[in-house]
Amino acid sequence: MIKRILTLMILSGLLMACKQDKKEGNPSPSSAQTNAVGYTNITVDQFKEKLAQSTKPVILDVRTPGEVAQGVIEGATVIDINDAAFIDKVNALDKNVPTVVYCKVGGRSATACAAMADLGFKELYNLQGGYDAWQTQQ
Numbered sequence: 001m002i003k004r005i006l007t008l009m010i011l012s013g014l015l016m017a018c019k020q021d022k023k024e025g026n027p028s029p030s031s032a033q034t035n036a037v038g039y040t041n042i043t044v045d046q047f048k049e050k051l052a053q054s055t056k057p058v059i060l061d062v063r064t065p066g067e068v069a070q071g072v073i074e075g076a077t078v079i080d081i082n083d084a085a086f087i088d089k090v091n092a093l094d095k096n097v098p099t100v101v102y103c104k105v106g107g108r109s110a111t112a113c114a115a116m117a118d119l120g121f122k123e124l125y126n127l128q129g130g131y132d133a134w135q136t137q138q
Contacts, residue, residue, distance in 0.1 A: 038117025039101075039110070039124035044137045047100055047127055057098040057123075060090075062112045063131065067104055073134055081108050087115065095121045102127035102134070 042050070050057050061072050062081040072078065079089045081103070090112070093099070099121060103109040106128050113124045127134065 037114045038121075039113035039126050041106075041110075041128050042100070042125045043128055044133050047125070047134075050098065050100060050125070055098065057100045057125070058093060060093070060099055060101045060109075060112070061131075062086075062101060062103050062108055067131070071131070071135070073102065073131070076102075081112050086112075087119070090116055091119055093121075095119065098123040098125070100125040100127055102130045105130045105132050 056075075059073055059076040061068060061076040061078045063078070064080055064082060068078050068080075077093075079086060083089065099116070101109040101112050101116070101124065103112070106126060107130075109130060110126045113126045116124055129136075
């Protein structure tokens with residue numbers, strides 16, 4: 001029952017985040033911003049810096065299979081945020097390893113980060129602009 005409630009909350013947040021993405025467009029590539037919900041928004045350049053560090057972050061792609069078919073960031077673990085078992089699958093990840101989450105433009109990944117923070121993940125990053133921003137800067 002709790003899993004279903006969490007899934008419904010995530011999906012509701014997802015819908016609101018997607019609506020927000022369309023209204024606001026891509027966030028400005030300013031410095032990292034820590035949100036009150038326990039994650040930090042980072043730019044593509046900041047993400048590349050994290051990839052260059054000795055302690056590599058886990059990269060989590062929360063897009064749909066159709067979006068993933070268009071390409072992924074190398075080394076990413078794919079867990080569709082729309083999957084009914086999303087919470088269970090994410091909960092199985094190491095909560096103590098820095099984790100960068102991305103989707104297409106950043107809304108769903110922000111929702112995923114908020115849910116993951118509630119699950120006890122210690123160091124979460126939301127890739128601003130998502131995979132689209134990554135593709136643009138390659």
